[in-house]
Amino acid sequence: MLALILKRLLTAVPVLLVVATLTFFLMRMVPGGPFDADKNLPPAIVANLNAKYQLDKPVAEQYVIYLTRLAKGDLGISYKYVNRTVLDILSEAMPVSLQLGSAALLLAVIIGVPLGTLAAVKRGTWLDVAAMFLSTAGISVPGFVTGAFLIFIFGIWLKILPVALWESPAHMILPALTLAFSPAAYLARLTRASVLEILEKDWVRTARSKGLSHWSTVMKHTLRNALVPVVTVLGPLTAILITGSFVVEYLYAIPGMGRFFVTAVTNRDYDLIMGTTLIFAALLIVTNAIVDVAYQILDPRMKVEG
């Protein structure tokens, strides 16, 4: 298992290099630069700005400078937020997104997996229909709508939860629910399909014929095997949730990292674009490695080849 983890981490280096290179050159190809503003600046001032941020050098040289800095662990500086490094920005924003994303992930699993299991076990009943209706709604209704709805009901109408901001644990409830709604729905559908497939297996029938109770069969023999595809999606899902959501952070005024995936691009904040992309890619690699390890725990027959 240790070898597997090491192998995954070693392959991460070239993957991250490819991601960095593609992102670097793609963003330079997009029209517009970090200092293009509503009010056009005199050429002397644009020259000063370009010199300060080394944007007056050829793109290839800028690329080499960036990689050299990156190798030393320096993610660069923000062109938008003067005097702040990318590391400053992300290290302040990431813990917030991590907190909110973890809560949302937990909620998604707690709601999605039991709901999917229940729908599969009670296939064709009103419970199944209701669970699948909810999960279809969860997948199709955008987070913005869900969030606005929750704010209106609990924040403005009932006044039992804060409308927005990030001041106390109570402020986490509505954003976490909003963020969890769609993945919970997805997990529910996935679990239902997987449980239904396992329930048809011969060994499940054998377990039942040996006199095991219905719920015991489900909990002990079906669910563990049905969780393999669920665990597969948990890898990327974790990376997505803990790096924040633009919509949820925007709606609830949460100082997380999700907004930077969008604003860094619209501001042409080159180093920040690189920073967010690389962190997301690295997290994706790590969470996928964890998923591979989890496979082996759930089903020791699965020997993962690196």
Add this chain to the structure above:
Amino acid sequence: MSQSRFLKAAATVVFTAATLISTTGCSSTVDGYEPDTFRINLQAEPPSLDWQTSTDSTSFDVVSNLMTGLTQYNNDMKCEPGCAEKWEVLDGGKHFVFHLRKNARWTDGKPVTAHDFEYAWKRLLNPATAASYAFFLYDIENAYEYNSGKIKDAELVGVKALDDWTFSVKLKRPAAYFLYLTAFCSTCPLRKDIIDKYGDRWTEPQNIVTNGPFKITLWKHEYKIELSANPHFFEGPPRLKKIKMFMIPEQATAFGLFENNQLDYIDNRSFPTADVERFRSSPLYRSLPLLRCSYIGFNVKKKPFDDKRVRQAFSMAIDRTLFPKILRRGERPAYTWIPPALDGYSEESKSEFDPQAARKLLAEAGYPEGKGFPLTKVLYPQREDAKLVVESVQEQIKKNLNVKLQLEVNEWKVYLDILHRDPPQMFRQTWGADYPDPETFMNVFTTRNGNNYTRWSNSEFDDLVDKASAEQNQKKRAAMYAKGDKLLCQDEVPIIPIYWATQNTMVKPWVKEIGFNAMDLQFFRKVYIEKPN
């Protein structure tokens, strides 16, 4: 336990937990005001609190309450004494001598001296600072030369501390608007020892020193800034003990917080259009026209807009009274480039709606009934208000001139890139005043100005603007600007002014002495909170 019972129980637990947490976690201010505290929404993170590298209104909203320059604005946009208690204008307007008050103090108790201004202004011009607003000082002797690297010696720049309390500024030529620049955030003083000590981190709350009515006590990036009263402020500490500036990006969320009494004041940044209409008659609502104009520009180097009759025809074919009805935020129709609030505004410069005369002019230009008119593109940025404006222009031009316009939308930076490199035949753009003087508007369309995307070059206009900016007699100066405005809006028409933006605000009844100004600068030094009855 049956499943339904289990679900009910789980829901009850979650709901009860949520209610309990919310009861303990919510601020006690949910149902009312917070004593001596003023809560507002900045909407976004200020990109910089270094007042020399800030260029945006969000940063200036914070800095305006932290810093005071040589002069300071009142809400009528007049310059009042700031750190300078008086000044002399010598040599026909080319030499300013500022006499500083001796009781102006930094937040660490040290006096604000002329040396702090000399250091600040030279730093603003230093190419290494790469300050976007360095051009504000280009009227000063050798300022442009130093900023553009043509000379290396900062001592040659025409600013000097004659002693601790006297600051001398020598200009290349008289600039009638110069005093306004001394109230602008970018020209506020700086402490060399603080910048030397903390380097790039000098703006963090634990390091920064300021000289205005408030000092910064907390900066939680992307979330909140807190200011507290500065006991050393030369006018005496303000009555407000604290200002909380949140960064809530979504208008509807901020409006919800205002409704829940968690914000005391909202402006356009927090005021959805539907709510502006709903609350227009509320006693809490106030609105004020701003010195910000939206206009349609023509690239006069591209056909068919190289013919001024076509440009005039388009201007006469657009009914400006329609835009406030479409945009619904209290906008004022604009018929001139100089706003009514400034010197130089004249009814005689107005461009009136006259579709019949427009059709006649278009026919004279060779396009009777719009026949044979070439394909015309209108560029606009991806914004809802810009879209509504250009769609209305498209419809009106079709209806009144039988000319079809093709709309082209682009993401903001792509739009700017096109505008900077190769402006299309028509585009929608805005301009906001940097200072309350007609020069800030008129200079835009001079030949040398980089913001003149129309490529229009008129020596008579350039000459008028140059002379007016140096003229010390205000009456003569206003007449020159009025003549220039007529050239711009009636005779040559490189642009069609469309509407003046309006600031829409709502203020809680316990907030007193809050002022508004046409520059949209937020000064809270006189604001206080009175306990509601």
